[in-house]
Amino acid sequence: MSGEERRHPAAFPLDDRAIYDAYVAGRQSAALTVGVRVGLFDKLDQTPLDVQSIATEFDFSLRGARSLLVALEAMGVVNCKEDLYALSPETAAYAVHGQPGSLVSLIELEMDHFLSPAALLDALKKDDSTAYGDADPWEEHERDPEAAARFTAAMHSVSERPAAGFAEVAPLGDVERLLDVGGGSGALCLASARAHPDLTCTVWDLQVVCDLAKKYADEAGLSKQVQALAGDMWNEAFPTGYDAVLLSQIMHDWSHEQGSVLLDKAFACLPSGGRVLIHEKLVDEEGGPLANALVNLDMLVWTKGQQYTAGELEALLIAAGFADVQCEPSAGYWSVVSARKP
Ligand SMILES: C[S@@+](CC[C@H](N)C(=O)[O-])C[C@H]1O[C@@H](n2cnc3c(N)ncnc32)[C@H](O)[C@@H]1O
Structure with a gap:
């Protein structure tokens, strides 16, 4: 092939865009995370700004500000009219601090735990959590309450909006007492309590997380309906006195064998007719949707688990x-899988 032919796109037998787009996708995550971390989206939520003002406000070079904004505009995160940059409606809803259900705490975790190719390679070889080096993440949270608070805030951020979808779709109508195993901030309990005023919920988690869950319940004004109880799901039987057990993003933290142990414990603690409710981002038989399939990589780095299909659960x-196993899509990428103890 001559140089002239090689320069002509028609001479390429294959279109490289699918692979190129995958290669370049990590830049999107970096651009979004920086926008959240410096407060760019908070600022643009108050008032649209031009490039020079943005550069001055955030102490960016003019070239840097331009590059970031061009990227964010192409991503659909911001839009530009008459030289002024403003937020898309999705960015205003999900990437601004202080908005209920915003994803900022989750996105901010990217800054400290960015999934670089090197980190992924390390995790692939180790086949165990590498997020805090050799330390077990949950033990690390018990040692370092600030790390626990950052992680729990990220979980709250990812769970708060889908929790409302869960509360709508999950068969909670006849449930009086809900046990939320590994309930974290209690996001699912708070939404369920709001939707079902006669329901009482218990976040059952490690002590360091229960201290946080109590604060979330207080702030939501729901501490009468949502309580926290310290416990260890591996070294203790699940507490009794509940007619439903919730496992939200718990099954995906552990292997199938460990997940079976948790379901056996749920079965043992429930009365006949009691329900187990699993809230997860499921993958389908073809391995999609992409966002849920990619969570497998987060699970590899953070946990001992993986994403599930409905059939596996x-x-x-x-x-x-x-x-009576039922699977219902709830909100966005989320589903609720429920079952009953005969
Ligand atoms: C992925 S987070 C899920 C949080 C919450 N269910 C949600 O969906 O937002 C996993 C939770 O399991 C808790 N956890 C880990 N090991 C535990 C244990 N041995 N006993 C109780 N909770 C545990 C963690 O502290 C954390 O809050």
Whole structure:
């Protein structure tokens, strides 16, 4: 092939864009995270600004500000009219501090725990959590309450909006007492309590996280309906006296074998007719949607787990003795898988 032919796109037998787009995708995450971290989106939420004002406000070079804004505009995160940059409606809803359900705490975790190719390679070889080096993440949270608070805030950020979808879709109508195993901030309990004023919920988590969950419940004005109880789901039986057990983003933290142990414990603590409710971002039989499939990589780095298909959860639930397995999409990428103890 001559140089002239090589320069002509028609001479390429294949279109490289799918692979190129995948290669370049990490820049989107970096641009979004920087926008959140410096407060660019908070500022643009108050008032649209031009490039020079943005550069001055954030102490960026003019070239830097231009590059960032061009990237963010192409991503659909900001738009530009008459030289003024403003937020898209999604950015205003999800990437501004202080908005209910905003994803900022999750996005900010990227700054300290960015999934670089080197970090991924390390995790692939180790086949165990590498987020805090060799330390077990949950033990690390017990040692370092600030790390626990950052992680729990990120979980709250990812769970707060889907929690409202969960509360709408989950069969909670006849439930009086809900046990939220590994409940974190209690985001799911808070939304469920709001939707069902007669429901009481218990966040059952490690002591360091329960201290945080109590604050979230206080701030939401729901501390009468949502309480926190310290415990250890591996070294203790699940507490009794509940007619439903919730596992939100818990199954995906552990192997299938460990997940089976948790479902056995849920089965043992429930009365006949009691329900188990699993809230997860499921992958379908083809491995999609992409966003849920990519969570597998986060799980690799942070946990011992992986994302599930509905069929895999159903098989584990049936093996644990549950019946009437139902799977309902709830909000965005989320689903609720429920089952009943016969
Ligand atoms: C991925 S977070 C899920 C939080 C919450 N369920 C949600 O969906 O937002 C996992 C939770 O499991 C808790 N956890 C980990 N090990 C635990 C243990 N041995 N006993 C109780 N909770 C535990 C963590 O502290 C954390 O809050």
